[in-house]
Amino acid sequence: MARKMLIKALPESWxxxxxxxxxxxxxxxxCRENKPDVVFxxxxxxEMDGFQVLETLKDEGIAPxxxxxxxxxxxxxxxxxxxLGAKAFVxxxxxxxxxxxxxxAQGLL
Numbered sequence: 001m002a003r004k005m006l007i008k009a010l011p012e013s014w015x016x017x018x019x020x021x022x023x024x025x026x027x028x029x030x031c032r033e034n035k036p037d038v039v040f041x042x043x044x045x046x047e048m049d050g051f052q053v054l055e056t057l058k059d060e061g062i063a064p065x066x067x068x069x070x071x072x073x074x075x076x077x078x079x080x081x082x083x084l085g086a087k088a089f090v091x092x093x094x095x096x097x098x099x100x101x102x103x104x105a106q107g108l109l
Contacts, residue, residue: 002092006040006069009096011109024048028056036064038108041086043070043077054084065106069094 003020016038021027024045031039031053043050050068057063068081071092078089088102103109 002042002069006094006099009094009099011096011100011103013109022046024050024053028053031057031062031064032060035062039064039066040069040090041066043068043072043081051080051084054081054086058085065108067099067102 007018019030019034019036021030025047027039027041027045028048030036041050041053045053048056050070054066054068057066063085066086067088067090068086069090069092070077073091081089087106090099090102100109
């Protein structure tokens with residue numbers, strides 16, 4: 001459900017190919033295989049959380065523009081994801097205008 005809401009929040013002009021992963025292990029595998037330009041990553045996922053995915057991507061030199069999408073709004077969590085290379089932190093539930101502002105801030109819109 002959260003992934004569907006995120007996809008709906010993307011601008012209509014978003015022209016990229018969208019792939020979804022059901023957990024952190026799948027997300028990491030897709031990043032390794034497909035080398036995406038943009039990744040929207042939740043922190044709370046089964047098998048491997050978002051922090052672990054971020055750390056692994058950083059260690060492996062895979063550097064898409066990562067936007068962490070999470071309900072965990074603790075400042076320490078936000079600081080940690082940014083230190084691991086995330087471009088922005090977007091709060092759940094995702095609001096279209098906030099997501100678009102984050103994408104614009106990174107030159108992706």
